[in-house]
Amino acid sequence: MLRRRLVPYFLLGPGxxxxxxxxxxxxxxxxxxxxxxxxxxxxxQFSWEWSNFSDALSENNEQVVRSFYYSGVATLVALLxxxxxxxxxxxxxxxxxxxxxFAVIAPFFxxxxxxxxxxxxxxxxxxxxxxxxxxxxxxxxxxxxLATQWAVIxxxxxxxxxxxxxxxxxxxxxxxxxxxxxxxDLYASSRQAFLKVTLPLTAPGIxxxxxxxxxxxxxxxxxxxxxxxxxxxxIGNRIQVLxxxxxxxxxxxxxxxxxxxxxxxxxxxxxxxxxTEAFMGEEVEET
Amino acid sequence: MxxxxxxxxxxxxxxxxxLVAALVIAACGDSDTVGGGSDxxxxxxxxxxxxxxxxxxxxxxxxxxGKNGTVNEFEEKTGISLEYIxxxxxxxxxxxxxxxxxxxxxxxxxxxxxxxxWMAKQMHDLGYLQDIDYAxxxxxxxxxxxxxxxxxxxxxxxFTIPWQSGLTGLWVDTKKAPGIRSINDLFxxxxxxxxxxxxxxxxxxxxxxxxxxxxxETASKQDWLDAIDKINKATDSGQVRRWTGNExxxxxxxxxxxxxxxxxxxxxxxxxxxAEWRKPTEGCTIFTDSMVIPVGAxxxxxxxxxxxxxxxxxxxxxxxxxxxxxxxxxxxxxxxQKSDPASANNPLIFPSEKFLEGCVAQPEPPGGPEDVxxxxxxxxDATTG
Numbered sequence: 001m002l003r004r005r006l007v008p009y010f011l012l013g014p015g016x017x018x019x020x021x022x023x024x025x026x027x028x029x030x031x032x033x034x035x036x037x038x039x040x041x042x043x044x045q046f047s048w049e050w051s052n053f054s055d056a057l058s059e060n061n062e063q064v065v066r067s068f069y070y071s072g073v074a075t076l077v078a079l080l081x082x083x084x085x086x087x088x089x090x091x092x093x094x095x096x097x098x099x100x101x102f103a104v105i106a107p108f109f110x111x112x113x114x115x116x117x118x119x120x121x122x123x124x125x126x127x128x129x130x131x132x133x134x135x136x137x138x139x140x141x142x143x144x145x146l147a148t149q150w151a152v153i154x155x156x157x158x159x160x161x162x163x164x165x166x167x168x169x170x171x172x173x174x175x176x177x178x179x180x181x182x183x184x185d186l187y188a189s190s191r192q193a194f195l196k197v198t199l200p201l202t203a204p205g206i207x208x209x210x211x212x213x214x215x216x217x218x219x220x221x222x223x224x225x226x227x228x229x230x231x232x233x234x235i236g237n238r239i240q241v242l243x244x245x246x247x248x249x250x251x252x253x254x255x256x257x258x259x260x261x262x263x264x265x266x267x268x269x270x271x272x273x274x275x276t277e278a279f280m281g282e283e284v285e286e287t
Numbered sequence: 288m289x290x291x292x293x294x295x296x297x298x299x300x301x302x303x304x305x306l307v308a309a310l311v312i313a314a315c316g317d318s319d320t321v322g323g324g325s326d327x328x329x330x331x332x333x334x335x336x337x338x339x340x341x342x343x344x345x346x347x348x349x350x351x352x353g354k355n356g357t358v359n360e361f362e363e364k365t366g367i368s369l370e371y372i373x374x375x376x377x378x379x380x381x382x383x384x385x386x387x388x389x390x391x392x393x394x395x396x397x398x399x400x401x402x403x404x405w406m407a408k409q410m411h412d413l414g415y416l417q418d419i420d421y422a423x424x425x426x427x428x429x430x431x432x433x434x435x436x437x438x439x440x441x442x443x444x445x446f447t448i449p450w451q452s453g454l455t456g457l458w459v460d461t462k463k464a465p466g467i468r469s470i471n472d473l474f475x476x477x478x479x480x481x482x483x484x485x486x487x488x489x490x491x492x493x494x495x496x497x498x499x500x501x502x503x504e505t506a507s508k509q510d511w512l513d514a515i516d517k518i519n520k521a522t523d524s525g526q527v528r529r530w531t532g533n534e535x536x537x538x539x540x541x542x543x544x545x546x547x548x549x550x551x552x553x554x555x556x557x558x559x560x561x562a563e564w565r566k567p568t569e570g571c572t573i574f575t576d577s578m579v580i581p582v583g584a585x586x587x588x589x590x591x592x593x594x595x596x597x598x599x600x601x602x603x604x605x606x607x608x609x610x611x612x613x614x615x616x617x618x619x620x621x622x623x624q625k626s627d628p629a630s631a632n633n634p635l636i637f638p639s640e641k642f643l644e645g646c647v648a649q650p651e652p653p654g655g656p657e658d659v660x661x662x663x664x665x666x667x668d669a670t671t672g
Contacts, residue, residue: 230529241667247663
């Protein structure tokens with residue numbers, strides 16, 4: 001009897017230890033660092049310095065807004081690309097399915113940094129892509145793609161696209177096609193069947209994909225660093241500059257903390273709004 | 288339902304109480320300091336017989352690579368296995384990366400690294416560096432040039448051995464922007480989004496001040512802040528394309544930039560035949576990057592052996608001809624005059640006094656640590672738009 005009661009705790013053990021060691025302990029040190037004051041040369045003393053938090057927010061609001069904007073647009077574009085693509089791979093690709101899925105995952109065999117730097121080589125100012133854009137008058141004759149917000153957003157979209165495709169693919173692949181047939185039997189148009197049957201049933205994939213894309217894109221600092229210019233820095237870059245260049249560890253910690261809290265709050269609201277069912281999959285009704 | 292909710296609230300309350308308690312304990316406990324360096328006495332790096340393996344960090348483009356390069360030559364002659372890594376791209380960022388290790392008295396396996404003199408002083412003040420006894424490096428003692436021995440940051444060279452010196456000035460793509468000769472030209476709207484600046488504050492800010500007619504050696508804090516304000520405006524308006532370390536060489540190579548504030552010896556990193564280093568009409572700044580031995584450095588005798596090896600005139604001549612910075616080694620010019628007269632007459636390797644006219648040693652912002660911090664913060668803010 002006793003053993004039976006203890007089993008769940010044993011099973012929880014590894015996860016709990018992991019969370020305590022790699023989440024709670026670092027969080028504690030970060031919170032403690034965020035409340036210190038001083039300079040990098042004289043050292044930082046603990047002093048309940050709450051102003052670090054207000055400074056972190058007031059001095060960096062431009063980057064906070066920009067991070068929301070860039071990662072929001074990137075997530076939206078990724079969704080618009082990923083859904084039709086996942087749909088086609090799951091339901092229309094036939095024997096090409098494995099190959100296409102492999103093509104989605106293949107970029108992961110190269111490191112993230114190298115892939116981003118490769119874009120720099122592709123988009124350089126006198127390169128063919130920029131020439132084509134200029135010829136089509138999409139950018140002015142002396143315009144450029146690198147060191148603009150479009151390069152950063154495109155980089156974010158490109159880098160996190162597979163995280164959007166894979167969960168959506170998984171949910172579309174599980175779709176019971178008889179449901180769509182049934183909808184059509186009941187005189188639903190294709191559009192109605194999609195909106196009332198396909199979309200709700202694949203919502204868990206969309207919710208998961210949006211979270212997996214938005215959260216890392218929001219905190220990304222590689223894309224603005226490599227593809228952006230002087231006015232494209234995001235919150236991750238600010239934290240890097242605060243920590244490495246200014247040596248202002250407390251404000252960097254405070255800013256990291258605030259961003260984490262902000263993201264957490266957003267995710268909670270989003271999941272509430274999207275419904276836990278959509279997030280966790282359909283719950284089994286208990287009778 | 289109600290029970291579950293109360294339970295959850297209680298758990299949350301306990302968690303919060305625990306966090307507050309932990310913070311209070313941290314606040315009341317003996318006030319340990321994060322950072323601020325160590326209070327231990329500075330030690331002198333151990334010299335003597337060298338063997339084994341050694342790891343040395345340096346900036347990119349600061350060595351002649353390949354089979355006949357200096358690293359291979361050193362390994363063959365001494366039997367020491369040298370891991371030479373190029374992971375210093377920016378003094379501040381390297382400092383930020385190393386600081387947590389150095390605070391613990393460790394160097395991440397590095398026996399030696401190369402930083403600019405002002406950074407060496409900052410690290411030494413914090414107790415992160417060991418002193419160097421020049422008796423352990425007889426070839427350095429014998430061949431170091433008078434100019435290289437002088438240093439504002441380390442008078443008498445007690446903890447640094449100069450690796451190379453150089454000038455900060457303009458790299459210009461002569462085909463696309465032949466007219467750029469002064470730092471002020473970089474602010475010309477004609478070149479909007481086509482110029483890059485250096486993240487190294489002590490390089491960029493004095494250059495901008497000089498272009499505005501301010502003498503950087505006597506400049507006040509306000510002069511520094513004014514120059515930073517000018518830089519900030521140019522950054523916000525998109526005039527400056529990027530703030531870089533060594534990566535400016537990539538932008539010049541790819542044609543993304545037509546002119547950059549850059550270092551005199553970087554020709555080997557720039558794959559653009561039209562790129563030319565120019566001394567700005569208003570002058571330039573001179574910097575010295577030096578070898579230092581961090582606390583916790585393993586096998587410091589082998590690191591000192593490397594420094595000593597590099598100070599042989601023949602070795603220094605090869606290095607200088609390849610990397611095209613000023614060599615601190617006397618006798619290298621004579622060697623090159625026989626083997627490579629073009630390099631021996633290159634003013635970027637062996638500058639004449641006339642060539643250096645109007646150039647000043649890299650200045651420090653004036654005032655105490657708080658003033659320097661204020662200027663540093665303003666600059667860091669200006670460089671991230």
